Amino acid sequence: MKGSTNNVASALSKLASRPPTPLTRRGLTGVNGVFSRHLDYGSKQLSWLRGSLGSTTALIATAGKVGEPDMELGILQMTGPRLQAAMFGAMLLAVWLDFLQLADVVLRECPAYSIEALFVDMNRIQQRMAPTMASLASADPGQVEAATLAMPELMGQLTREFDAIRDGARRSMENQAKTFAAVQFVEMLTLASALQxxxxxxxxxxxxxxxxxxxxxxxxxxxxxxxxxxxxxxxxxxxxxxxxxxxxxxxxxxxxxxxxxxxxxxxxxxxxxxxxxxxxxxxxxxxxxxxxxxxAGMSENPLHHVFPRERRAWFQQRGFTGDLDIDNFCVRLEKAHHEAIHGGGNWRLGRTWPGEWNRMIMDELLRVEARTGDVLTSNEVLKIVAQRMKAYDIPMSFSPWRGP
Known part of the structure; x- marks a missing residue:
């Protein structure tokens, strides 16, 4: 995925640096810069794609150091939405690159094709892609999954859009009795398309x-x-x-x-x-x-924060920032199970029970630090928490917190 993203980045850079035609000033970088926004849109997607891949790499590195198999698997599963978003985002960005290359060829080689019509086409296609790309960039598991399932239909629509522009360019060249070589050039672009x-x-x-x-x-x-x-x-x-x-x-x-x-x-x-x-x-x-x-029967089940939110600063001091932010370590539990580990429906009363989850987990972590005399690392915290999750029958299947 990193190799593919770098290839797309290189192709976008070449398009952005390609000068317009000398006399007519046509091309993506010509015509008074009206198509620059479309180049910028492609470049902006690279940021979140690289971020998703970087997060995946960082989480994998963390998982390999925990030393607790179930927690390792739980952290690896956290990479799923990021990796899935990057896979489909890279696919969609490669398609956008197809359209940019096609638009550049049409502008340079097909003077009979209306610049205004092409501009409208590119805006329409970008607007069609944008909601799916935004859902993938959000990294929200639900949005990523929904965007993934909608991708086949979207790709079918984009394929038809691509073919319509290509065919329109070919017809405009034929109507103007231009050279056969230019028509072939447009046809050849299909062979390099991610849509075919x-x-x-x-x-x-x-x-x-x-x-x-x-x-x-x-x-x-x-x-x-x-x-x-x-x-x-x-x-x-x-x-x-x-x-x-x-x-x-x-x-x-x-x-x-x-x-x-x-x-x-x-x-x-x-x-x-x-x-x-x-x-x-x-x-x-x-x-x-x-x-x-x-x-999946998950709509009404509450999310349980494995790491107490009121001690966020304490965990941040021990490395739980960025991809390891405590809001990323939530588990969806049955309502009864969630209330039980917090000592019942009244959380204030529940905190008087030594076995209440938030109280118990902080007591355990602070006790280990006092015994060793050292500040725990994030990996050591994860290993201790994993042992407690097993004791409380909490699955190590994490979901991010999206609440206030």
Whole structure:
């Protein structure tokens, strides 16, 4: 993903630095800068994409140092929304790059195509992409999942938009009796587009080409202009799905997108046969269908802060900032369970019970610091908290707090 993001960044930089044509001053950087906003929009997306990948890397590094398997898995699962958002955000940004390159070619090579019409087209397409991109950038698990599920339909719409502009440019050139070479140039752009994709039906063990966004070699490195899925990649995705890091609907949406228009049209909750085969068609996979929070029975369950919010400053002094902010360590519990660990419905009365969660966890952490004489590190805090979560039967499946 980092390689793909860097490639898109490089391509955007080249477009932004490409001078307009000498005489007519046409191109994305010409025509009085009216298309500069579209270049800027693409560049702005790189910031949150790199931030998501950086957060994922930092959390993985933290998970590897905790030394407690369940907490390690819980922290790895926290990377899921970030990684999922980055995967689909990079895909969408690659599509926007397609439109920018197409617009640049049309401006330079197709003088008969109306600049005003192209400007309106680009604004409409950006507005169509913007809500999904904003949802992905939010890093909110619910918004990311909803944007992921909507991506196949969006990609189908964008493909039709791309084809309409390309065909319009070709017709304008033909009507003006321009050179055949220029018409071919517009046609050739299709071959480099992230929107043009096919999914060969190959055995699960054989490498399969899934579209034209990234390339993954046998070592698991993605770069270039195509995504090649090897058997190793399929196995990694299968394990990430079973561990709860990446959702099955996300994998299904990605494959439908890369599978082209036919698979994009599949909007029901069942996975395409090829996805089930690639992931092993196990009971875990067959049991996973597209569903929202209400379908999963999660809509009314409260979020429990594992780390007491009234001691936020104490935890910040021990490294719980940024991606490790205590608001990222919340667990959705049944209402009765949540009240029980806090000593009942009245939290003030509950605090008089030594076993009340907030009181107990702070007493334990302060006792360990007093015994050792050293300030606990974030990894040491996580290990102690993990042991207490097991004792209180609290699952290590974290969700971020989005409340006031």
């Amino acid at each position: 994709a096919s999914l060969p039906r190959l055995p699960p063990a054989a490498p399969a080409m899934l579209g034209t966004g990234l390339v993954m070699g046998s070592g698991g490195v993605m770069a270039g202009s195509q995504l090649v899925v090897s058997a190793e990649w399929v196995e990694m995705i299968r394990r990430l799905v079973q561990a709860g890091v990446i959702s099955i609907p996300a994998v299904s949406a990605a494959v439908r997108i890369h599978g082209g228009q036919v698979m994009m049209a599949q909007s029901n909750g069942e996975l395409p046969e090829g996805v089930r085969e690639a992931l092993g068609d196990s009971p875990e996979v067959r049991a996973m269908h597209e569903t929202g929070r209400a379908g």
